[in-house]
């Protein structure tokens with residue numbers, strides 16, 4: 267038990283102090299590259315001997331970013347840009363900015379203007395990422411990015427180094443997935459905030475270092491007897507759900523996260539890179555295979571049917587749709603998802619989250635009511 | 641068997657309401673105090689409904705609190721969310737209710753209720769005063785009348801002067817400029833009621849309208865808004881006879897269920 271707590275606290279400490287982690291990396295003489303969501307090929311950064319540093323915004327009030335983005339843009343890009351302008355990311359050698367949604371399409375230009383000391387690496391994927399022509403386009407982009415990363419690192423990225431990076435990332439993904447299952451079967455030991463912070467920590471340290479910590483934690487959890495959930499089991503879905511206030515409210519109401527379809531969490535680590543093929547192509551194929559998110563184009567909208575399947579497989583009592591405020595891709599998905607879940611008889615609650623939120627009372631009321639409903 | 645008394649408190653953001661219930665059915669005392677959570681309102685409403693019922697606190701088997709201030713009401717034995725309380729309240733009084741719209745001082749909420757009285761689904765308005773009682777208060781102030789007078793003014797209207805429903809601040813300046821232009825006051829009041837109704841109706845439509853539709857909350861007293869809602873939704877709306885007390889009533893019913 268004490269091992270479990272010790273490991274979780276170590277991972278929480280990392281998740282709660284991103285800047286400290288960045289300072290440590292820089293003090294060790296390493297270079298770091300910022301990675302804005304979603305699914306940038308950060309394995310290239312790792313393979314070049316640098317440290318990828320996740321940038322999913324933060325719970326903070328923004329002021330500077332409003333000069334560049336209107337107030338009705340999502341808080342992830344607002345807070346990320348705001349922190350950039352305020353110098354919170356100083357020391358990064360570059361920042362990778364994917365062009366996955368309309369909001370992010372403006373981020374590259376705004377970043378170049380607002381944060382002049384951190385150069386941008388644009389990350390473009392084919393919209394039709396799964397067809398051969400799409401994969402070919404993405405492969406071309408990744409090769410271009412490989413060159414840009416090499417220039418920043420001042421080293422060549424060999425195929426062997428990239429293959430090793432893919433392996434390191436796969437190992438991390440498997441342990442993260444294992445952890446979500448162990449957290450669901452040990453709801454007394456692993457609080458919902460512990461769960462989120464353990465997973466989030468991977469964005470701020472070298473992946474192999476995160477793997478070592480989370481593996482030790484998983485091994486310690488595995489030998490503990492399974493614990494009964496106090497209340498209902500839910501599946502969370504959405505872009506990000508790491509708000510301690512939100513998780514605290516869910517915890518107070520006895521909820522267990524049986525599984526998630528959160529882009530910041532499982533969606534990212536459920537899909538592995540094929541270690542038997544060319545390592546750049548492995549990155550491309552991984553991207554083609556990612557399911558369960560609104561941010562990558564999917565004409566079949568399989569995210570919604572998958573959500574019902576996840577809920578059934580996890581024997582969940584309901585689904586919590588954590589809508590990131592002002593996120594169009596998520597809003598578009600909600601309507602068909604609601605229909606599918608209604609048909610499957612799975613209750614769903616939608617709540618709207620914003621990293622700049624200070625008052626959670628309405629969310630508390632909604633969640634308490636959802637508990638009563640279930 | 642001795643009578644069982646339970647007490648429900650609904651502590652809203654602008655008013656505090658209490659209900660004393662005898663044997664889970666009969667309302668024997670109630671109170672409405674125009675001061676919400678965080679003021680002396682809750683305590684005053686608590687004492688007032690006991691007094692109205694003519695029972696002593698020691699006779700009360702259970703106190704259940706609901707509403708925004710539920711978690712800080714110290715005498716409570718139990719707390720439930722206001723949505724659950726409202727659904728239970730309306731179902732107990734009107735077992736046929738399938739949709740309930742509650743418009744209070746600061747928020748509005750709509751609930752679908754299953755045949756067994758279970759809350760099937762619900763929606764709450766976003767952080768916006770449009771479509772709530774607050775909107776009516778702001779407009780009444782601009783018109784220099786009391787909120788309670790709005791319904792009589794609306795009844796005199798022969799036309800509708802349209803008022804925006806998206807934002808209270810914009811609507812307020814619209815009303816001021818209409819006044820400056822000498823607009824017909826009853827027509828303007830009808831426009832104001834229609835604006836509240838349009839915003840609230842969009843919430844109901846999002847959830848899906850299933851009849852019979854009931855309405856509770858302070859705004860249900862305004863017949864102008866109720867009529868406008870009926871027009872917007874194309875259904876008949878029955879205003880609960882206990883209007884503002886529905887949440888407190890539901891809380892007392894819940895407490896009774898627990899005691900029993």
Ligand code: SF4
Nearest residue numbers: 340367369590593594
């Ligand atoms: S996908 Fe949504 S949350 Fe993410 S950057 Fe785009 S708008 Fe923001």
